[in-house]
Amino acid sequence: MNAKTQYGQARRQVFVDTETTGLSVKSGHRIVELAAVEAVNGKVTGKTFHTYLNPERAIDPYAQKVHGLSSEFLADKPRFSDIAEGFKSFVQGAECLMHNAPFDTGFINAELEAAGYSERLQEMVNIVCTVSLAKRRFPGQAASLDSLIERSGRSTKRRNHSALEDARLLADVYFKLLSKPTVKSISTTQALSLHKSMVPTPQQLGLTKTLAFVNVPFGQTFFYKKRVTKDCDGNIQIIHTAHEDVHRFRRVSGPFIYAVADSGGNTRYLGKSLEAFLYKRWIRIKGNIHHKESRDYIIAEILANRSPVWLWSASIDELRNRLPIEVRSLDSRDIAKKLEALWIQRWKPHLWNEKYETVDLSFSDGEYWRP
Numbered sequence: 001m002n003a004k005t006q007y008g009q010a011r012r013q014v015f016v017d018t019e020t021t022g023l024s025v026k027s028g029h030r031i032v033e034l035a036a037v038e039a040v041n042g043k044v045t046g047k048t049f050h051t052y053l054n055p056e057r058a059i060d061p062y063a064q065k066v067h068g069l070s071s072e073f074l075a076d077k078p079r080f081s082d083i084a085e086g087f088k089s090f091v092q093g094a095e096c097l098m099h100n101a102p103f104d105t106g107f108i109n110a111e112l113e114a115a116g117y118s119e120r121l122q123e124m125v126n127i128v129c130t131v132s133l134a135k136r137r138f139p140g141q142a143a144s145l146d147s148l149i150e151r152s153g154r155s156t157k158r159r160n161h162s163a164l165e166d167a168r169l170l171a172d173v174y175f176k177l178l179s180k181p182t183v184k185s186i187s188t189t190q191a192l193s194l195h196k197s198m199v200p201t202p203q204q205l206g207l208t209k210t211l212a213f214v215n216v217p218f219g220q221t222f223f224y225k226k227r228v229t230k231d232c233d234g235n236i237q238i239i240h241t242a243h244e245d246v247h248r249f250r251r252v253s254g255p256f257i258y259a260v261a262d263s264g265g266n267t268r269y270l271g272k273s274l275e276a277f278l279y280k281r282w283i284r285i286k287g288n289i290h291h292k293e294s295r296d297y298i299i300a301e302i303l304a305n306r307s308p309v310w311l312w313s314a315s316i317d318e319l320r321n322r323l324p325i326e327v328r329s330l331d332s333r334d335i336a337k338k339l340e341a342l343w344i345q346r347w348k349p350h351l352w353n354e355k356y357e358t359v360d361l362s363f364s365d366g367e368y369w370r371p
Contacts, residue, residue: 013039014049014094014125015174017167018104019067022060025106025358030055031080032069034108035163036090037171042179044171049090050164052077068160081115088117092124099145099170101129102345102359109358122348130170132346133178148173199267199347202259202312206319210249210258210278212308213298248313252278255336258313260298260352263306268297269352272340274333278313297352324366338363 015037022029032055038047052069054077064070098104105127109120121127134143141147145166152173202209254276260269273281298309316332319339327335341359344351 010040011042012094013171014091014096015039015167015171016091016096016098016104016108017163017170018107019069019161019163020063020107021055021057022063023361025110026360028057029060029063029107030057031107031111032059032074033067033163034080034083034087035167036087037164037167038090038094039171039175042175044168044175048164048167049087051083051087053080053083054078066161067163079115080111084112084115084117088119088124091121094125095128096121096125097128097130097170097174099130099166101127101131102342103361105345106358106361122345126349129346130174130178133174137178145170145173148177152176199350201265202261202267202310205257205259205267205312205314205343206322207257207259207312207314208248208318209310210252210313211282211311213311214308249279250277252313252315254281254315255332256313256315257319257336257339258311261310261312262301263309267347267351270340270343270347271353272336274336282311322366324364327363327365339365 017035018031019033020029020031031053033052034050036049038045052074054074056079059069059071105121112120131143134148138151149169153176154169154172254273256273256278258271258273258278258281259267262268301307301309316335316339320328320332320335323335327338330338338360342363342365344353345359
């Protein structure tokens with residue numbers, strides 16, 4: 001009996017943790033232990049998914065010291081490809097909570113890719129990072145799992161990390177410390193406002209309004225300065241563009257970050273360019289705007305009379321001073337790549353972006369837009 005049948009309109013959550021051969025998925029490190037603990041309607045059900053894995057590579061001494069798992073112990077354990085279907089089935093459709101979600105998500109996605117799967121974790125579940133929840137709930141205080149365990153009143157002292165035990169501990173501290181709203185009651189209007197605020201506005205991200213898309217009489221292709229063309233049936237295709245700042249549109253050069261915001265002011269698409277000027281990135285020589293994955297969404301917004309849809313932008317030089325001191329000296333191309341990756345992952349459920357970016361865990365944007 002599935003959760004929905006047994007509990008009615010149930011809220012199903014899974015708390016996921018991994019142990020790995022090392023800290024960097026980019027260096028080819030892999031998962032050695034994977035665990036997921038189920039909760040339904042705020043209560044742990046006792047159902048778990050847990051396995052040790054043969055990583056088919058050496059384990060870093062530091063990592064082995066953390067989790068205590070040796071190559072000898074793991075030698076006869078299954079490969080990720082052997083258990084992938086079982087794991088996917090267990091987590092599918094749930095809200096997936098992880099402590100430092102970028103780390104675990106990066107490793108799980110790498111394993112899925114290596115096993116021949118095109119689907120990524122964020123396409124199966126709604127990912128929630130409990131580190132981010134803890135930072136918002138306890139601003140200025142430590143947000144590690146050990147700190148939350150202590151704050152929850154448990155006397156548990158972790159010696160070796162265990163994915164299964166840590167997933168259980170995370171579920172426990174989540175329901176004790178993080179799951180309750182910070183206000184006693186909330187109206188529907190307030191709830192919608194909070195939902196929209198989960199992604200900062202482009203202005204909060206340090207971007208500047210640059211271009212507006214308006215007026216779609218017909219079609220599927222953007223055009224610049226009201227140029228028109230005809231499809232094979234002779235129908236005219238056009239989207240007008242109206243500049244907020246024509247000089248800025250021509251001036252912004254890569255590397256830069258840009259965002260598309262809907263008519264409600266919500267950030268809906270995030271992107272970067274490392275080389276081109278902004279206008280070259282968006283307006284092609286014959287007038288076509290090449291961005292198919294955002295293009296169709298923009299058209300849908302305008303056809304639904306929710307225009308204009310705005311393009312916002314900022315060069316990395318414009319953003320640099322708003323970033324933490326330790327990353328300001330990085331190459332502009334690296335900053336652009338890391339910002340796009342971090343922002344897409346952080347707000348993926350609320351964006352139009354189809355692709356998923358791997359996040360560099362050594363990079364911090366300082367979360368400078370937060371109150």
